[in-house]
Amino acid sequence: MADGTRKLKVGFADQLRDIEVALPAGEPQPWDATTKLDVVGKPHPRIEAAAKVTGAARYTHDQRPAGLVHAAVLRCPHPCAVLDALDLEPARGAPGVLAVLAVAKPGDRLLFAGQDVAALAATTPQQAHAALARIAVRYSPQPFVVDTTAAMQPDAPLVHRAQVRERSTEGDEPGTPTGSSQRGNLRMSPSQKKGDVDKGLRQAKVTHEATYSTQAHTHSALETHSIVLRWDSPTSLTAWCSTQGIFSVRDELAEVFGLKPQDVHVITDYMGGGFGAKFGASAPGSRLGFIAGELARQARAPVALLLDRREEHLCTGNRPDSIQQVTLGAAADGSLTAIKVLAHGSGGIGTGAGVGRNAFAIYTKCPNIRVESHDVFTHAGPATAFRAPGHPQGAFAIELALDELAVKLGKDPLELRLAHNEHPVRRHQFELGRKQFDWDNKRKRVADERQRNTRLRHGVGVAASIWGDFGRGKAVVASLSVGRDGSIELRNGLQDIGGGITTVVAQVVAEVLRRPLADIRVRIGTSELGPSVGSGGSNTTSSVTPAVRAAAEAVLQQLRELAGKQLAARRPEDVLWDSKGARVGGKSIAFVDLCKHIAGEAIVATGTRPDTYGAYPSRFMGGNSVAIAGVQFAEVELDTWTGLVRATHVLALHDCGRVMNPLTCRSQITGGIILGTSYALSEQRVMDKRHGVMLNPNLDSYKIAGARDVPAIDVVFTEVHTGANNTGAIGIGEPATIPTAAAIACAVFSAIGTPVRSLPLTPDRVLAALGAIPTAAPARG
Amino acid sequence: MQPFALIRPTTLLAARDRVHEHPRARLFRAGGVDLLDRMKEGLDAPAELIDLRTIADEKSLRGINPDPAGGCQLGALVTLAELAAAAELDAVLREAAGSAATPGIRNLATLGGNLLQRPRCWYYRNVDLVCLKKGGDACLAVTGENKYHAILGGGPSFIVHPSTLAAALLALDASVDIAGDTPRNIPLADLFVGPKQDPTREHSLGPGELLLRVVLPPAPPGRRSAYAVAKEKQSHDWPLVEAAVSLSLATGVMTQVRVVLGHVAPTPWRSREAEAVLENQAPSADLFRKAAAAALAPARPLRHNAYKLPLAQGLLREALHRAADLPLPE
Ligand SMILES: Cc1cc2nc3c(=O)[nH]c(=O)nc-3n(C[C@H](O)[C@H](O)[C@H](O)COP(=O)(O)OP(=O)(O)OC[C@H]3O[C@@H](n4cnc5c(N)ncnc54)[C@H](O)[C@@H]3O)c2cc1C
Numbered sequence A: 001m002a003d004g005t006r007k008l009k010v011g012f013a014d015q016l017r018d019i020e021v022a023l024p025a026g027e028p029q030p031w032d033a034t035t036k037l038d039v040v041g042k043p044h045p046r047i048e049a050a051a052k053v054t055g056a057a058r059y060t061h062d063q064r065p066a067g068l069v070h071a072a073v074l075r076c077p078h079p080c081a082v083l084d085a086l087d088l089e090p091a092r093g094a095p096g097v098l099a100v101l102a103v104a105k106p107g108d109r110l111l112f113a114g115q116d117v118a119a120l121a122a123t124t125p126q127q128a129h130a131a132l133a134r135i136a137v138r139y140s141p142q143p144f145v146v147d148t149t150a151a152m153q154p155d156a157p158l159v160h161r162a163q164v165r166e167r168s169t170e171g172d173e174p175g176t177p178t179g180s181s182q183r184g185n186l187r188m189s190p191s192q193k194k195g196d197v198d199k200g201l202r203q204a205k206v207t208h209e210a211t212y213s214t215q216a217h218t219h220s221a222l223e224t225h226s227i228v229l230r231w232d233s234p235t236s237l238t239a240w241c242s243t244q245g246i247f248s249v250r251d252e253l254a255e256v257f258g259l260k261p262q263d264v265h266v267i268t269d270y271m272g273g274g275f276g277a278k279f280g281a282s283a284p285g286s287r288l289g290f291i292a293g294e295l296a297r298q299a300r301a302p303v304a305l306l307l308d309r310r311e312e313h314l315c316t317g318n319r320p321d322s323i324q325q326v327t328l329g330a331a332a333d334g335s336l337t338a339i340k341v342l343a344h345g346s347g348g349i350g351t352g353a354g355v356g357r358n359a360f361a362i363y364t365k366c367p368n369i370r371v372e373s374h375d376v377f378t379h380a381g382p383a384t385a386f387r388a389p390g391h392p393q394g395a396f397a398i399e400l401a402l403d404e405l406a407v408k409l410g411k412d413p414l415e416l417r418l419a420h421n422e423h424p425v426r427r428h429q430f431e432l433g434r435k436q437f438d439w440d441n442k443r444k445r446v447a448d449e450r451q452r453n454t455r456l457r458h459g460v461g462v463a464a465s466i467w468g469d470f471g472r473g474k475a476v477v478a479s480l481s482v483g484r485d486g487s488i489e490l491r492n493g494l495q496d497i498g499g500g501i502t503t504v505v506a507q508v509v510a511e512v513l514r515r516p517l518a519d520i521r522v523r524i525g526t527s528e529l530g531p532s533v534g535s536g537g538s539n540t541t542s543s544v545t546p547a548v549r550a551a552a553e554a555v556l557q558q559l560r561e562l563a564g565k566q567l568a569a570r571r572p573e574d575v576l577w578d579s580k581g582a583r584v585g586g587k588s589i590a591f592v593d594l595c596k597h598i599a600g601e602a603i604v605a606t607g608t609r610p611d612t613y614g615a616y617p618s619r620f621m622g623g624n625s626v627a628i629a630g631v632q633f634a635e636v637e638l639d640t641w642t643g644l645v646r647a648t649h650v651l652a653l654h655d656c657g658r659v660m661n662p663l664t665c666r667s668q669i670t671g672g673i674i675l676g677t678s679y680a681l682s683e684q685r686v687m688d689k690r691h692g693v694m695l696n697p698n699l700d701s702y703k704i705a706g707a708r709d710v711p712a713i714d715v716v717f718t719e720v721h722t723g724a725n726n727t728g729a730i731g732i733g734e735p736a737t738i739p740t741a742a743a744i745a746c747a748v749f750s751a752i753g754t755p756v757r758s759l760p761l762t763p764d765r766v767l768a769a770l771g772a773i774p775t776a777a778p779a780r781g
Numbered sequence B: 001m002q003p004f005a006l007i008r009p010t011t012l013l014a015a016r017d018r019v020h021e022h023p024r025a026r027l028f029r030a031g032g033v034d035l036l037d038r039m040k041e042g043l044d045a046p047a048e049l050i051d052l053r054t055i056a057d058e059k060s061l062r063g064i065n066p067d068p069a070g071g072c073q074l075g076a077l078v079t080l081a082e083l084a085a086a087a088e089l090d091a092v093l094r095e096a097a098g099s100a101a102t103p104g105i106r107n108l109a110t111l112g113g114n115l116l117q118r119p120r121c122w123y124y125r126n127v128d129l130v131c132l133k134k135g136g137d138a139c140l141a142v143t144g145e146n147k148y149h150a151i152l153g154g155g156p157s158f159i160v161h162p163s164t165l166a167a168a169l170l171a172l173d174a175s176v177d178i179a180g181d182t183p184r185n186i187p188l189a190d191l192f193v194g195p196k197q198d199p200t201r202e203h204s205l206g207p208g209e210l211l212l213r214v215v216l217p218p219a220p221p222g223r224r225s226a227y228a229v230a231k232e233k234q235s236h237d238w239p240l241v242e243a244a245v246s247l248s249l250a251t252g253v254m255t256q257v258r259v260v261l262g263h264v265a266p267t268p269w270r271s272r273e274a275e276a277v278l279e280n281q282a283p284s285a286d287l288f289r290k291a292a293a294a295a296l297a298p299a300r301p302l303r304h305n306a307y308k309l310p311l312a313q314g315l316l317r318e319a320l321h322r323a324a325d326l327p328l329p330e
């Protein structure tokens, strides 16, 4: 195929149109709205499902290379302390101990409770943990601050004495503004702005101003951070790692130990969740890769470093909290004249407390917008990217503020949103959702119950998401082989973090080669299998499937040529290819028979994905990626006697480009909604301000939604043909969690008529909003 | 967790003697749900666990059996799941047992272990912090994060008693049979030790003493009962507050009214104030509201737990409505 311009039919629902895109040489004709597919887009169960549910799937925690020994890490119990003395010798002599390692050195300032101090390896995990107690360590505790508001005071203990450099991973949203200044514990970041917000507020006839706050939220993946590391020679190693980015692990280990990247072999066969916290060989607040590698070298044995739940909460990242002052202005007719957000949030000792794009880039008909978000340092474990960094907290504040304004304006909150949103897909989703959710009638019932002051109430809310398609060009090289025996094998150094990409790439190969899905073997999960992307920014499917398709098309081309020869076709175009094999006129040859004619062992071809070449219908933040729209409607039940909120129903309408597999796509959206519900109603890291430690580093009092907390979920795919890449896949993992908490908070507001402006929406806060709590000063404490 | 030995005695005496010799280093194990949690958290490091489930010579440790005085006996090893499924028991007890924890835990957790479990206060559960309950000199919750703590009867420790069964059983006038050097039967209320008496313990069993069974007296005619609870999550969570009530409605007015609140005080909290409002009155929504207000009148909330006042009132009203079969308002 020559370099050139192609016509594509793109769009959604009944809004289809023709566009032209310039394609690089060799790029297959992109699948668009006119393409009929047989395997892609069909609900195929995960091909690894049986292995997972039977326990045959081996995760990093399950790896037992011969001679494996076990590591444990001594962590600082103080929120801030100078390490005065560290003596590892007593531990060296403890039963079973094979290696000891100082991670901090005397004189170091340790900045959060949970920071690495020392580590050791022993024959059994029990021996390793017991030996930690033998390490002689002395600290001088220093003044500290763990509360975000307190840390903003001028006299607060200073967390960082030097300028902090931003640490970013593949989990961070690309294009997030950088460049900042630091004063005290405050680190100011550039704002997102357009128009003149102050003027907009002066022009306003109706204004609303309030402060919204959200909690710190830990990733709490089911599989904790883990690495099993074995030296294969003095200059090469194998690492099994629970990671979202195999190559980020390889590169970090190569750098830390001064190795060639190709001598670092990383394996992630199965992975138990990451949500943004698992890039690189280390956790954001613990040098796992370094520790495992050093201990393994000393012990002359493979080392397993598997964090426990408490460590997972303390040092592996979190979603920062936020305090957002929102000011809205509107003209008398209800049109917005200004959106202003001033946000502060703490990612502990780390950065990344921005509040995303929601206030800036969804209600774009508002001419004047300014969103500032600043980091506040506290003595707590560092934040890191967490499923749509910044967005759920930003969505909560702006969406609830809009509902409060809508009440002042006497407007339906949905109308207010429609009047200010310009994204055609999102408008379509709002309209579709209004009908399917029965918004108008449900709102009537809500108003009626509120007016009659019933004990049990219903509430409804709606909120939107924005995200970009961050599919990466030139990053993935997929290779596909078809053997003389007819076997088909796709290879790529990709990890399946649970989203289901293994099945989706098999579908793409099956589609192109017209072979049964069960005949496609997918080999992924190790760095040996060729370059791939980390799974961050919801980019996996849109980065990988186009490269896989390109490889498959290249193999098909060669198979057609081979068939042409066998069947004596005059031109390659005369070869017809279908699920049986090849046909030319009346002659045919079955696929397996054709394969027998392959010269040598196999046909092997590679495929890559060019940069994104289209962005229909709208670009994300002016760049060259598709702006992804989503809308969720939530219904809650609320008991005014107990303050208890239950999310009973969420209707989610999402744009995810071409739906490659409705089962895995739905599962991503369902997971996003469950995460969002949990964030809305119960999850919360609780820190003791006087001791500077986390009080709930477990899954007992850190409350993650369970089966009975999950709402009924209806998913509607508003499939969009974007012309972005040759399969049309774009991301969904992150957009799906953005609006859930906001919609639930709006629903609670509608139920009781008073906003609850802090997450999570627990009974204490709801009862306070209901005015049910006696105002007399507390008797104690 | 420290290594330990699991001892599986077959007689009651052998089990008791073993613990009696070294009461600090040897602990009874029933379902092990709370005990193993404490060991994993580093709060307890016993050298031996003495399994109660292998004792064969004391039949009344198991099952629900008739009591000679006309009521029934609940063996200490009866599980929460068994209690929840026992149709012959009062609603308050079945509902309480069936609401606690999770199905998996209810299959393992026993009646005795439930009554004798240690509190959930997150300062107590944090191995790095030393509070009054662990021999320190101050309660850390009173000046710290006390959302889940006591609003009634607190001080100097402000734990809430964790046992759901305790609240329900207290509403049924239960007593307990204790096997010790001096075997005895005591009212259930006397099993619990408040922090004013001793902040380091929650029950009055001596070293090596064993809770054999709970005894329920015969029910008064026309007894009705109900249990209500609120949790932040509906799966795998602890109560914020719970209400257990029982009353007799044989004559159109309520008699023998028992009102107990759980998770509001260091011991299961019987409200004589609410009982006085209700006793000998006909059930009505208005009366229930008054009773709920009376129950919480003595409450002294801490900084973060005043919400428990309206919450407890709401749950108590709900339980009273259900017990008296008076429809709840819409
Ligand atoms: C997620 C979660 C939620 C929970 N929710 C609730 C809830 O809502 N309500 C509630 O009440 N509980 C709840 N629990 C606690 C659980 O019910 C208790 O841990 C359990 O009932 C303890 O019973 P066990 O038989 O396992 O006791 P064990 O753990 O075996 O024993 C507890 C203690 O009692 C001692 N002991 C046990 N039996 C005897 C005996 N017969 N004589 C003398 N000493 C004895 C043991 O030495 C030990 O110290 C929850 C637990 C979890 C993990």
Ligand code: SF4
Pocket: B119, B121, B122, B123, B124, B131, B132, B133, B134, B138, B139, B140, B141, B142, B149, B156, B157, B158, B159, B199
């Ligand atoms: S309430 Fe009791 S257990 Fe909790 S901190 Fe206070 S003294 Fe310790």
